[in-house]
Amino acid sequence: MRACAVVWLCVALLASPAFAKPQRVVSLNLCADELALRLADPGVVKSVTWLSQDSRSANMAAMAAALPANDGHAEEALAYHPDLVLVGPFADPASIALLKEVGAPVVEVGAPQTLDGVRRQIRDLAATLGEPRRGEALIADMEARLASVAVDPSQPRLKAVVLRPNGFTVGPGSLVDEILTRAGLDNLAARLDIAADQQVPLEVVALLGADVLILDRDKQSAPSLADAALDHPAIAALARRMTIVSLPSRLWTCGGPEIVEAVERLAAAAKAARAREATQ
Amino acid sequence: MSARAASAEVGYGPLVAALAALMLAAALASLMIGYARLDVPAALADVFAGRSTAAAVVLEQIRLPRAALGAMVGFSLGLAGAALQGLLRNPLADPGVIGVSGGAALGAVIVFYFGLAGAFALAMPLGGVAGAVVAALLLYALVGRGAGTMTLILAGVTVNSFAGALTALALNLSPNPYAAYEIMFWLMGSLADRSLPQLWLALPLTVAGWALLLMSAPALDALTLGEDTAASLGFDLGRLRAQLVAGAALAVGAAVAVTGAIGFVGLVAPHLLRPLVGNRPGRLLLVSGLGGAIVLLAADVAVRLIPVHPELKLGVATALIGAPLLYGLIDRMRREA
Numbered sequence: 061m062r063a064c065a066v067v068w069l070c071v072a073l074l075a076s077p078a079f080a081k082p083q084r085v086v087s088l089n090l091c092a093d094e095l096a097l098r099l100a101d102p103g104v105v106k107s108v109t110w111l112s113q114d115s116r117s118a119n120m121a122a123m124a125a126a127l128p129a130n131d132g133h134a135e136e137a138l139a140y141h142p143d144l145v146l147v148g149p150f151a152d153p154a155s156i157a158l159l160k161e162v163g164a165p166v167v168e169v170g171a172p173q174t175l176d177g178v179r180r181q182i183r184d185l186a187a188t189l190g191e192p193r194r195g196e197a198l199i200a201d202m203e204a205r206l207a208s209v210a211v212d213p214s215q216p217r218l219k220a221v222v223l224r225p226n227g228f229t230v231g232p233g234s235l236v237d238e239i240l241t242r243a244g245l246d247n248l249a250a251r252l253d254i255a256a257d258q259q260v261p262l263e264v265v266a267l268l269g270a271d272v273l274i275l276d277r278d279k280q281s282a283p284s285l286a287d288a289a290l291d292h293p294a295i296a297a298l299a300r301r302m303t304i305v306s307l308p309s310r311l312w313t314c315g316g317p318e319i320v321e322a323v324e325r326l327a328a329a330a331k332a333a334r335a336r337e338a339t340q
Numbered sequence: 341m342s343a344r345a346a347s348a349e350v351g352y353g354p355l356v357a358a359l360a361a362l363m364l365a366a367a368l369a370s371l372m373i374g375y376a377r378l379d380v381p382a383a384l385a386d387v388f389a390g391r392s393t394a395a396a397v398v399l400e401q402i403r404l405p406r407a408a409l410g411a412m413v414g415f416s417l418g419l420a421g422a423a424l425q426g427l428l429r430n431p432l433a434d435p436g437v438i439g440v441s442g443g444a445a446l447g448a449v450i451v452f453y454f455g456l457a458g459a460f461a462l463a464m465p466l467g468g469v470a471g472a473v474v475a476a477l478l479l480y481a482l483v484g485r486g487a488g489t490m491t492l493i494l495a496g497v498t499v500n501s502f503a504g505a506l507t508a509l510a511l512n513l514s515p516n517p518y519a520a521y522e523i524m525f526w527l528m529g530s531l532a533d534r535s536l537p538q539l540w541l542a543l544p545l546t547v548a549g550w551a552l553l554l555m556s557a558p559a560l561d562a563l564t565l566g567e568d569t570a571a572s573l574g575f576d577l578g579r580l581r582a583q584l585v586a587g588a589a590l591a592v593g594a595a596v597a598v599t600g601a602i603g604f605v606g607l608v609a610p611h612l613l614r615p616l617v618g619n620r621p622g623r624l625l626l627v628s629g630l631g632g633a634i635v636l637l638a639a640d641v642a643v644r645l646i647p648v649h650p651e652l653k654l655g656v657a658t659a660l661i662g663a664p665l666l667y668g669l670i671d672r673m674r675r676e677a
Contacts, residue, residue, distance in 0.1 A: 225518060227533065259650045261375040262533045283452055286518035286526055292403045293535050294401035300392050 081190030082144035082165075087150030088130060088139040088155075091314030092169035094120045095182065098147055098198060098317070100189050101226035106140040116278050119310050119318050132160045144188070167241055172315035173235050175242070178202075181315065198317050205320045208326040218330050220245035221268050223295075224276040224309075225286035226238045235315050241285060243326030245272060270302055271333050274326065277306045305329035350616055352623055355495050359613075359630035363411060370407035371399070373641050378403070388453055391395030402475035405536045410623045410640045411633040413531075413538070413599050416546055416591035417441075418632015419625055421606020423553045426560035426621030427584045428483070430458065431611065431669060435592045436603035439475045439499030444589075444596035445526040446503045446510065447471020451597075453514040460594075465542045468597030475499050480585065489673065531601035531640050536675035542594040549590030550629070557622030564621060602655045604662025611665060651659075 074112050084148040085100060086107045087093045093108035097120040115121035130136040134155035137145045142164050147156060147171045159166050172178045179199050186195020211217075216225055220240055222230040230236040232250045240247050248268045252260065265273070295304065311322040343636035378398055386396035406560055417435060424433040424440075435441045451457050451467030492595045507526055515595035520609045562570040571577055596602075610624055617623040639657040646652060 171414075217605070245637070261651075263374055263378070263402045264376045266394050266398050266402070267376040267378070282514060282516040283455055283457065284514070284516040284518040285452075285522045289533060292401070292533055293537060294397050297392055297397045297401055298394065301394060 064270065070138065071207050072242050082142075083189075084140055084142045085144045085146065085189070086130070086140045086142040087146040087169075088132045088137060089146060089169060090118065091171070091316060092146035092148060092185075094118065094314060094316055094318075095169060095185050095281050096189065097123045099182075099186050099290055101119060101191070101192050103290070104189070106142065107136070116280055116308075117313075119316070120213040138162060139166065146185075170315075171235075173233070175206075175235070175238055175319075176316045178235070178317075178319065189317065202317050202320050206242065206323060206328070209324055211242070211330075213325070215244065215334070217244055217246045218333055219248050219269065220272040220274055220277065220326075220330075221248040221266055221270040222274045223260075223290060225284070225289060227259045227262060227265075229258065229265070231258065235319070236312055239312060239322050240274075240317055242323045242327065244330045245326060262294060265296060266298055271337070272326075272329055273298065273302050273304045274329075275304065275306045276309050276312070278308050278310075303329055303333035347651035350450045352617065355616055355627055356630070358625055359634065360633070363630050363633045363637070366641070367407045367411050368635050369641050370410055370637050371403050373644055374398075374403055375644065383426060393582065401536060404532065405539045406533050407637070407642070408539050409534050409542075409598060410531055410637040412426040412543065412546055413595040413602065413632035414605055414636025415629040416549065416595040416632070417605035417636070419550060419629035420588040420592050420630035421632070422610040422621065422624045423556060423560070423584050423608070424588055426556075426563065426624070427581065428492060429563070430489055431614075431673075432489060432493060432607070432666070434604065434607035435472075435588060436601060436606060436661070437666075438479050438496035438587060439503055439604065440472045440479070440592050440602035441596050442503035442507070442527075443475025443499045444472040444593040445601045446507045447474070447593065448597035449507050449510045449526055450636050453519055457514075461541060463546070465545050465594040465597045468595075469589050470594030471503070472593035473585070475503060477588055480581075483490075516632050523655055526600045528653035529596075529600035530651070530653050531599055532651055534598060538598045542598045543595035545590050545652065548596065549587045549592070552587030552638055553591065554625055556580060556583055556587070556627055561620055561622035561624070599654070602636065602658055604655075604658045604666070605635050608632075608635055608658070608662045608665055608667075611669065649667060 063302070081104070083104060085096055085105045087096050087105065088109060090111040093112040096105050097108070105127060107128045107130045108124045109132050112118045113121055113129055114122035114218065118124060145159050145164050145166045146169050147166055149168060151168065156166050169179060169185060172181050178200070182195050182198055185317055186192050222236060223241070224230070229249045229252070232247060237247050248270050251268070252264070258266065275295070277287065277290050281287060298304070305326065307322055307325060311325070312319050376398065378395055380399065383395035383399040386393045392620055420440070421434045424435065424438065425431055427433070432636050445468070447470045448464055448468040451463050456467070457464045477497050479495050482498070483492050506526060511523055514520070559570065559575045562573050562575050563580070567577055610628040613627045613631045614624055617627055623647070635658070636654070639654055639661070641655050643652040643654060
C-alpha cells in the first residue's frame with residue numbers, strides 16, 4: 061500500500077511541469093557542454109561554447125560543431141529563450157543573477173575533485189536533464205572500464221610526476237592525483253610540500269627521480285610559451301631515464317567520463333615503464 | 341672630480357681583466373645556484389663522460405644555457421646602452437628606455453605566436469632584430485641629430501608604449517588561450533628554463549651585433565669633439581649611425597627574442613663604469629658590456645634566491661636597481677641645466 065503510494069507520488073511529480081525534460085538547453089562552459097551533449101536528447105542543446113568546437117581540446121567537437129557557438133556570456137544564452145542554462149564553477153555571479161532575474165533556470169556544473177564526485181555530477185546532471193537512465197549507463201560504462209585496468213596490488217607502485225603548461229604540476233588531493241593512483245602511479249608532487257597545483261622549476265622535476273613523466277600536451281595547438289615549456293630539450297634528454305607519456309588536455313581538463321581514458325593511457329604507460337625496468 | 345680622476349687611473353687593461361673575472365665568477369654562481377640541490381662537480385663529470393644522468397641533463401640543458409644567456413644578454417644590453425649613449429651623446433639612451441627592446445619583443449611575439457618560428461631556424465631572433473630596427477628607425481626619425489634630452493625621452497616613451505600596446509594586441513589575437521597571459525614575459529623578461537638551442541640560434545646574430553658596436557669605438561671618441569670635428573677627422577657620420585643602429589638591433593633584437601625585454605641594464609652598466617674609463621665613450625663599450633653581463637647574472641641569481649613564487653621576472657629585479665638610478669640621473673641633469 062505504501063509502495064503504491066510512493067509510485068503514484070513519483071508518477072504525479074514526473075508528470076508535473078517542474079519535472080518535464082528541459083527542451084531548450086544552453087551551456088556556457090566547456091565541461092558542461094560536453095556532459096550535456098552526452099546526456100541530452102539530440103536537438104535539446106541549443107548552443108555550446110566555442111571551446112567545445114575545437115577537436116584538439118574538446119571531446120564532443122563533432123556534435124558541438126553542428127550547433128551555434130557562444131562566448132560564455134549570459135546575454136548570448138537569453139537569445140535562445142532557454143529553459144535551462146548550464147554554467148561553470150567560475151561563472152560571473154552578475155551573469156547568473158541576470159539569468160535568474162529573467163526567469164531562466166541556472167544549474168552549475170562543477171569541477172569535481174574525486175571520482176565519486178565525477179559520478180555524482182553525471183547522476184545529478186542526468187536527473188536535471190530528465191535522462192537518469194542515460195546517466196546510469198554512462199557511469200556503468202566507466203566502472204567497467206576502470207575495473208579492467210585495476211592494478212595488481214602486489215606490484216610495486218611506480219613514481220610519477222605531472223608537468224602541465226607553464227611548468228605547473230598537480231598536487232595531492234585532486235582528481236588528477238586520483239587518476240594517477242588508479243593507474244598504479246604514486247604522485248611525487250606529494251613530496252614537494254605543495255598544497256594545490258603550483259609551478260615547479262624544470263630542474264626540480266628532472267631531479268625528482270620519477271619513473272614516469274606525464275606531460276599535459278596537445279600536439280597541434282597554436283604556439284605559446286606555456287606549451288613550449290613542455291618541449292624543452294631537457295625533457296627529451298630525460299626520455300632515456302624515464303617513460304614519458306603525453307596526455308591530451310581534453311582527457312583530464314573536465315571531470316567527465318573521458319577521465320577513464322586518461323586512466324587507461326596512464327596504466328598502459330605504467331606497464332611500459334615496468335617492462336622497461338625489467339629489461340634494464 | 342679628483343676622486344674620478346684618481347679612479348680613472350685604474351688603467352683600461354686591468355679594468356677589463358677585473359670585470360671579465362667578475363663576470364666569470366657571476367656565471368659560475370649562476371651555474372651553482374638553482375632550485376634543486378645539484379652536485380655540480382659530479383654532474384660535470386657525467387657530462388664529460390657522456391653519461392646522461394638527470395644531474396648531467398640539468399647542468400647541461402638547464403643551468404648552462406641559463407648562465408650563458410645571462411652573460412650574452414647582459415653583455416648585449418650593456419654594450420648597446422653605451423653605444424647608443426655615445427651616438428646620441430645622452431646618458432639616458434638605453435635600449436629599454438628608447439623602445440628598441442620593446443620593438444624587439446613585438447617582432448619576436450609576432451613571429452612566435454603566429455606560427456612563423458617553425459618556418460626556419462633563425463625566424464625568432466630575426467623577428468626580434470626586425471622589430472628592434474623598426475623601433476630604432478622610428479626613434480631616429482623623431483629625434484634626428486642633436487635633439488635634446490626631452491625629445492629623446494618623449495620619443496622613447498612613445499615608441500615604447502606603442503610597441504607594448506601592439507604586443508598586447510598580438511598576444512590577444514593569438515588562438516592559444518595561454519598567450520594573453522604571457523605579456524609579462526615579453527615586457528619584463530626572464531631566463532627561467534631557457535634552452536641550449538635558443539642560445540645557439542641567438543649567438544651568431546648577437547656576436548655580429550657586438551662586432552659592429554665595438555668597431556665604432558674610434559668614431560664615438562671622435563664624436564665627443566662635435567660632429568663637424570669628427571667629420572673633418574675622416575669619420576663618416578651617416579655610416580656610423582647606420583652601423584650603430586644595425587649593431588644595437590642585432591645584439592638587442594636577438595637577445596630579447598630569447599629572454600623578453602629586460603630594462604635598465606643598458607643604463608646602469610654605462611653609468612657606473614663611465615668614470616672609470618675617463619668618460620671616453622669608445623673605451624666604455626667593452627667594459628659596459630662586461631658590466632651589463634655582471635648585472636644581469638647577479639639579478640638572475642637574486643630572483644632564484646628570493647623566495648617568491650612564481651619566480652620574479654628579471655625586469656622587476658633590474659628595475660628595482662635601475663629606476664632609482666635613472667631618477668637620480670634625471671634629477672642631476674635637471675639641476676645642471
